[in-house]
Amino acid sequence: xxxxxxxxxxxxxxxxxxxxxxxxxxxxxxxxxxxxxxxxxxxxxxxxxxxxxxxxxxxxxxxxxxxxxxxxxxxxxxxxxxxxxxxxxxxxxxxxxxxxxxxxxxxxxxxxxxxxxxxxxxxxxxxxxxxxxxxxxxxxxxxxxxxxxxxxxxxxxxxxxxxxxxxxxxxxxxxxxxxxxxxxxxxxxxxxxxxxxxx
Amino acid sequence: xxxxxxxxxxxxxxxxxxxxxxxxxxxxxxxxxxxxxxxxxxxxxxxxxxxxxxxxxxxxxxxxxxxxxxxxxxxxxxxxxxxxxxxxxxxxxxxxxxxxxxxxxxxxxxxxxxxxxxxxxxxxxxxxxxxxxxxxxxxxxxxxxxxxxxxxxxxxxxxxxxxxxxxxxxxxxxxxxxxxxxxxxxxxxxxxxxxxxxx
DNA sequence: GCCCGTTATCAACGCGCGTTGAGAATATGA
DNA sequence: TCATATTCTCAACGCGCGTTGATAACGGGC
Numbered sequence: 001x002x003x004x005x006x007x008x009x010x011x012x013x014x015x016x017x018x019x020x021x022x023x024x025x026x027x028x029x030x031x032x033x034x035x036x037x038x039x040x041x042x043x044x045x046x047x048x049x050x051x052x053x054x055x056x057x058x059x060x061x062x063x064x065x066x067x068x069x070x071x072x073x074x075x076x077x078x079x080x081x082x083x084x085x086x087x088x089x090x091x092x093x094x095x096x097x098x099x100x101x102x103x104x105x106x107x108x109x110x111x112x113x114x115x116x117x118x119x120x121x122x123x124x125x126x127x128x129x130x131x132x133x134x135x136x137x138x139x140x141x142x143x144x145x146x147x148x149x150x151x152x153x154x155x156x157x158x159x160x161x162x163x164x165x166x167x168x169x170x171x172x173x174x175x176x177x178x179x180x181x182x183x184x185x186x187x188x189x190x191x192x193x194x195x196x197x198x199x
Numbered sequence: 200x201x202x203x204x205x206x207x208x209x210x211x212x213x214x215x216x217x218x219x220x221x222x223x224x225x226x227x228x229x230x231x232x233x234x235x236x237x238x239x240x241x242x243x244x245x246x247x248x249x250x251x252x253x254x255x256x257x258x259x260x261x262x263x264x265x266x267x268x269x270x271x272x273x274x275x276x277x278x279x280x281x282x283x284x285x286x287x288x289x290x291x292x293x294x295x296x297x298x299x300x301x302x303x304x305x306x307x308x309x310x311x312x313x314x315x316x317x318x319x320x321x322x323x324x325x326x327x328x329x330x331x332x333x334x335x336x337x338x339x340x341x342x343x344x345x346x347x348x349x350x351x352x353x354x355x356x357x358x359x360x361x362x363x364x365x366x367x368x369x370x371x372x373x374x375x376x377x378x379x380x381x382x383x384x385x386x387x388x389x390x391x392x393x394x395x396x397x398x
Numbered sequence: 399g400c401c402c403g404t405t406a407t408c409a410a411c412g413c414g415c416g417t418t419g420a421g422a423a424t425a426t427g428a
Numbered sequence: 429t430c431a432t433a434t435t436c437t438c439a440a441c442g443c444g445c446g447t448t449g450a451t452a453a454c455g456g457g458c
Contacts, residue, residue, distance in 0.1 A: 026308065027309065028226070028227040029309070106308045106309050107308075107309075108359070109225065109304055109305045109306075109307075109309070109354075109358055110224070110225030110226065110227060110228070110306075110308070110309065115358070118359065119359040119360075122355070122361070123361070140363050141363045141367070141375075143363075144355060144361050144363035145364075145375055147351075147355065147361070148348075148355040148356075148361075149347075149348055149351055149379075150351070151354055151355065152346075152347035152349070152351025152352070152354065153347050153351070155308075155347065155350055155351065155354070156318070156321070156346065156347040156350065157347075159308055159314070160307070160314055160317065160318040162318050162321070162322070162343050162346070164339050164344075165344075168340070175388065176340075176344055176383075179382065180348075180379045180382070180383075183378065184375075189374065190374055
C-alpha cells in the first residue's frame with residue numbers, strides 16, 4: 001500500500017515542502033507538522049533529518065541561483081541596469097527561485113537568521129557587478145542602493161502582489177527600473193547641487 | 200501601592216506597547232501576554248479593550264502621519280524627488296512613525312491584513328503627488344514604482360539595518376535616491392530605445 | 399451612603415506547537 | 429540467514445498561546 005520511498009527521497013520532499021511553505025505562509029504558519037503533511041511524512045522525521053525548525057529554515061533558504069551566471073557578459077550591453085533588471089525579473093519567474101526569494105522576504109522581516117541571509121544576498125549578488133565600475137566604500141553603497149531597489153520591487157511584485165508591478169511585463173519594468181539601476185551602478189550619486197548650507 | 204490609572208491611560212499604554220512590540224519583534228513574537236507585560240496590565244484587559252489580537256494589530260498600524268502635510272508645497276522645489284525623499288527620511292526618524300512603519304514591514308510580509316495596509320499605504324501616500332503630474336493608469340504605475348523604491352529603502356535602512364543605508368545621512372540618501380523618484384514621477388518610463396524585436 | 403457602570407484581575411480552557419525517545423519496518427551485506 | 433544499519437512511525441511531553449467568564453476594586457451621580 002505504501003511502498004517505501006527511495007533513499008534520500010523523503011529528505012528531498014521535506015526540503016521542497018519546507019521551501020514552498022515558508023514562501024507561501026511565512027515562518028509562523030509553516031509549522032513542522034504542516035510541512036510534514038505536505039511532504040507526506042511524519043513530523044518527527046523532519047526533526048530527525050534537519051535537527052530543528054531553525055536548521056530547516058536555514059537549509060531552505062539556500063538560493064538556488066548562480067549569481068555569477070546571472071551577471072556574466074553583462075558589460076557588453078549598452079544599458080547595464082536594464083539588462084540586469086531584465087535578467088533578475090526573468091529568474092524570478094522560476095518557481096524554485098521565487099520560492100526561496102519569497103521565503104526570505106516573508107521570513108526575513110521577523111526572523112533574525114533569515115534577515116541576515118536576505119541582506120547578505122542583496123549585497124553579495126550585486127557587489128560583484130558593482131565592483132567592476134566602482135571601488136572601495138563607494139562600491140558597497142552603490143550595491144546597497146541597487147539591493148534596496150530590487151528588494152522593493154520583489155516585495156511589491158512577488159509578496160504584496162501590487163497589481164501595477166505584479167501584472168507588468170518584464171520588459172516594461174526593465175525599461176522603467178533599469179535606468180535607476182544603471183545610475184546606482186555608474187552614475188553620479190552626490191546630486192547636481194551640493195547640500196545647501198541653510199533651509 | 201498601585202494607584203489606579205486615569206481613565207483611558209491603560210488603553211493608551213496597551214496601544215503604545217503593541218506598536219513598539221509589533222515593530223520590534225513582529226507579529227509572532229509580539230504576544231498578547233508580552234504586550235500586556237510591557238504595558239503593565241493583565242493580558243485579559245488587552246482582549247477586553249481590543250477584542251482580539253488581529254483587531255489590536257489593525258489599531259496599531261494606523262499611520263500616525265499626515266500625508267497631505269508631508270507633500271504640501273512640494274511643487275515649489277526644483278528637484279521634486281529629492282525633496283520628497285528628504286521629507287520621508289526625516290519623518291522616519293520620529294519614533295512613532297518608525298514603529299508603525301516597522302510594524303507594517305515586519306508584519307505585512309506574513310500577515311494578510313497588514314500586507315494590505317502596507318500596500319495601500321504605499322499607493323495612497325504617493326498617488327496624491329503623482330496625480331499632479333500624470334493621469335490615469337500611468338499615475339498608478341508611477342506611484343507603484345515610487346512605493347517600491349521607498350519600501351526597499353525602508354526595509355534596508357530600518358528593518359535589516361544594512362550599514363550603508365542605516366548609517367547614511369538623510370542628505371546623502373536624498374541625493375542618491377531623489378533623482379530616481381523624480382524620474383518615476385515625471386520622467387520617461389518607456390526607455391530610450393523601445394523593446395527590441397529580437398534577442 | 400448607596401448604586402452602578404467602568405476598569406481591572408484571576409484562574410482556567412483547549413489548542414497547536416517543537417521536540418523527544420522508544421521502537422517498528424525495511425533494506426544491506428556477510 | 430542473520431545481524432546490523434537505515435528509514436520511518438507512534439505516543440507523549442511540556443509549553444506558551446489567544447481567549448473566556450466570573451469576580452473584584454474603584455469612582456461618579458443621586
